[in-house]
Amino acid sequence: MNQLGIVKRNIVRADKAAVERLSKLGVATIHEAMGRVGLMKPYMRPVYSGAKICGTAVTILLQPGDNWMMHVAAEQLQAGDVAVAACTTDNEDGFFGDLLATSFQARGAKGLIIDGGVRDVADLEKMGFPVFSKAINSKGTIKATLGSVNIQIVCAGAIVNPGDVVIADVVVVPAAIAAQVADAAEHRESFEGEKRAKLAAGVLGLDMYKMREPLEKAGLKYID
């Protein structure tokens, strides 16, 4: 029954074509296309301006003040993967810095999403290794206690299974429905241009979305 001390080697990654399609869509659009679920909490922020991530999750469960599992996870990373790390408790230590980033990048990883802290942020920017985290913190960690790699985790309030697509700032798309979500999101996106043009031309959302009647029914009153 123990969830700790486990590394799952063979995971089913989301379809590469679906990942590629999702990488071109906005996070808000994907989230809407999934029925408004799957988002991490908004405290997850890029460690440098302009950072973007899309890929398949290799999940990591860390212990507080301990980044041993980061090294174990490196071996499980493949080209196109994103490391997604949670901790067994709230902890903002700097679990990850430029050396691990070098290793992850050499494995083909496309970034890190971590419900904790990272350090060496200026180096990460120089390397072009994007990270979304809860904190920036130079506090170092030890390597003493087992967590797990590629088990189901909760990261910043969202359930992440290994192989799921993660797109930062950060939505999680279950691997099994990645293509279906890409379809729905592209469909939504296809109408956005037309809507934007109308709104830019001065058409009101009140009219475009036919809201005047439901607003009146709900009791909205205009006064002068």
Place this chain on the structure above:
Amino acid sequence: MNQLGIVKRNIVRADKAAVERLSKLGVATIHEAMGRVGLMKPYMRPVYSGAKICGTAVTILLQPGDNWMMHVAAEQLQAGDVAVAACTTDNEDGFFGDLLATSFQARGAKGLIIDGGVRDVADLEKMGFPVFSKAINSKGTIKATLGSVNIQIVCAGAIVNPGDVVIADVVVVPAAIAAQVADAAEHRESFEGEKRAKLAAGVLGLDMYKMREPLEKAGLKYID
């Protein structure tokens, strides 16, 4: 007695000349000129670096997870206005994104100040539509419950009445005293250059402000 479900159409906006003058002054100076009141809480931050806003408030009271009133507010916005949105409870959902920004911009609005979350931040920056908010969040909202437009609201701890001048990062100047505050702030500003020159030349504030005597009276002791 109900404050919800109301849209006030005719509001008294602050004098345009006063708004123009205030837009050239620093927020700290304006706040000092008002006697150190009128600031929103410091968690209100620009969603992109360098964002600036100054204009007359159209106020919006939102319900949690619901941005219906944003669409109602769009119709009330005039050139030079700033949308100022609060919520009936703490909620960091993404109430506002690029489509609404397109609509607000088409109406001539100069920006949004919201005690909540916004999304599509990269698009907002590209469009040049400045926003100050509590959070950045891709979480979408519904359109189901009435709030109000152009009633008195509390936004990030500050009272905002429709027509007030709001200058981000964020001070609220009541419409009725906008010119008077501009006078006082310009007066303060007129002395800043001289003070800055003296301080840059190495004169100490201790001497420039004649603080040595009051400090001694208060009991300050120098030890070696």
Place this chain on the structure above:
Amino acid sequence: MNQLGIVKRNIVRADKAAVERLSKLGVATIHEAMGRVGLMKPYMRPVYSGAKICGTAVTILLQPGDNWMMHVAAEQLQAGDVAVAACTTDNEDGFFGDLLATSFQARGAKGLIIDGGVRDVADLEKMGFPVFSKAINSKGTIKATLGSVNIQIVCAGAIVNPGDVVIADVVVVPAAIAAQVADAAEHRESFEGEKRAKLAAGVLGLDMYKMREPLEKAGLKYID
């Protein structure tokens, strides 16, 4: 027994050569070299992107809503010093702005580290006066109550004595061991290049750090 109302004029600053050496090292490396102690809490962030600070501390203990001691501290600042300010209680008022920055810069100060708020951030960036703070806040302060200058303070969870080296984002190195810490940090740094090259070439940390055996002993299980 009173810690308030005191200004210590003669303080022992860390050796200049050691400060110079520490300024070239990463904060994470210095922190590791000290045995993983001495860091301020991660909420301390630069007020503009790219800000860096290294110098010897002149410490300031402020009262809430009161920046009188900033002016007293200005006189104690020498070339190469960093002002390090704490408050007797949690308070995010804007204790510091462009005028004080002008004065501090004229004294040769290299920056400010403050467990509180600062204002006029755009001006600070233009001036090139780096600040690390807890908050950005236009809220002004008064000059009415005594704090102290150059006493031992707790700033963002770290003990700072006058003369200590502070390197932002932010580690505190006691003056007496500055050279010793620089030695240890440079020693650590000298191995980093080799490690980085190996990891970039695809060598795993698991092998480079010989972790496979201890992981197995700790009970790590690989499953498929």
Place this chain on the structure above:
Amino acid sequence: MNQLGIVKRNIVRADKAAVERLSKLGVATIHEAMGRVGLMKPYMRPVYSGAKICGTAVTILLQPGDNWMMHVAAEQLQAGDVAVAACTTDNEDGFFGDLLATSFQARGAKGLIIDGGVRDVADLEKMGFPVFSKAINSKGTIKATLGSVNIQIVCAGAIVNPGDVVIADVVVVPAAIAAQVADAAEHRESFEGEKRAKLAAGVLGLDMYKMREPLEKAGLKYID
């Protein structure tokens, strides 16, 4: 235009009979009766278990770390009043303790609601002087800077005007509509007993409130 340094002596207090009626109603009921507005933020908590407050507001605007206005306010308190205190900035210092409580109680005040800290909590409980606050904090304050008494304030996110009814945990009822709100709240309350009895007997809200049809229309699906 300055809001600071003012004491308003003659304020219009809500009708005593309405206050009496409101004191017997639940806060949630009153808040519903007002259309779901008027609540302070939920971080406002009683400093001792079982504390209850209902009365007419004497408002106090404090400066950070300074409780001078508490003494000024004491003189304005009449039997049946509740002191309601906000601060010009977030500050959790201990603005109020057993001596001030003794004075307020001698004036006939029924309690204190403060968006800040209080101290001597064990004594307050012994005295039976109820307080709702943001924090419990032994940190003392000074008496050096002017705030105001009986101006409009924002306390824990709610607008409070002098004379309004405040009922903790904490709803604010504008003085002018106190009787009208009491009517509406009593009306709501009158149905609660019947509803409670039905629910206790096992009737489901789904049936009692006729929710099954709207739920089905909204698309709710039952699966096995």
Place this chain on the structure above:
Amino acid sequence: MNQLGIVKRNIVRADKAAVERLSKLGVATIHEAMGRVGLMKPYMRPVYSGAKICGTAVTILLQPGDNWMMHVAAEQLQAGDVAVAACTTDNEDGFFGDLLATSFQARGAKGLIIDGGVRDVADLEKMGFPVFSKAINSKGTIKATLGSVNIQIVCAGAIVNPGDVVIADVVVVPAAIAAQVADAAEHRESFEGEKRAKLAAGVLGLDMYKMREPLEKAGLKYID
């Protein structure tokens, strides 16, 4: 792929005997017996002193400011169940009060665990209906948007599946391993008495757990 708008009627509840056994064990012991996983975040607190809950989960996913699904969930509750509610976003509104508690209690529910706010706390205590929540808040909610009942949720950082055992303050035991966890926890508990007796007699943990040698190996130094 939509997770919203679903009610699962038939769920597999954990074995009643296992639930009964777990109800007699401490939360810390159960958590240790599961390998130190399964805890909700520590901000989940009882709304009245002494509240205790143990039962099988009926899960509820709420929308912000909306408690419609509470009524839907009531019908799914059976004797011995505990309602466990999360929200699609952070929201501390008062989703639950004395009327819903009356209904839940009539259904045989043993309590509520909610990552949000509740109201009418004094009534809940009188009724003996225990609740663990993130906040106490009189703020009411509407009934307009679909969430779900008996889907997998994340509540205060912990994954909860319908039928799991929840023991407050709050650990989640997956239904499938409830008996196994009860075994392990009882086994741990059986040694506690002996340990406690030794420690009470003055034996040091250093000796009882044989820590002196590993501490020395780790480098611990005693100085005088």
Place this chain on the structure above:
Amino acid sequence: MNQLGIVKRNIVRADKAAVERLSKLGVATIHEAMGRVGLMKPYMRPVYSGAKICGTAVTILLQPGDNWMMHVAAEQLQAGDVAVAACTTDNEDGFFGDLLATSFQARGAKGLIIDGGVRDVADLEKMGFPVFSKAINSKGTIKATLGSVNIQIVCAGAIVNPGDVVIADVVVVPAAIAAQVADAAEHRESFEGEKRAKLAAGVLGLDMYKMREPLEKAGLKYID
């Protein structure tokens, strides 16, 4: 230079008579008597209602998620001591429970003050072992990494040296000045009764403290 891995055995405890005197005084009074310094942050709260602590500090520096040093500290505790624990980073794990409390109590310790989490709170109350903490958390810890015992620590923002007097809710009195602080605090206390009597009789603080003139000088205006 390393502060970790150290246990100091011989510490200079504050004078027992002074500790005894301080135990009878209020925390606010002691804090005022020291010149308004020495308080821990107000998030430190008793884990059960009515808990009180006064004694000499044995300090403990913990690592996140690790309570090994608690066992090392037990051996250093003497009758009349209070364990005061900080962590090298923010961490709310449950470092302490009923077994450690049994051991500490057997050593004569009078309580625990910890900038972290504790568990088994119901047991602690039954045993009468008072604890002030940042959090209540059943999350367990490991025993793998060295911290230190009886070094200078920062606990909840306050510097604590071994041997200092700590009085909860929580002020730290340096050992060397304990008697002097007791003198000053008793002196303050001796006037409180008289003041309280006057205030209870309806004398205003405005008159008792002669504030009317300084208020007028500061510019206070009474309006009707």
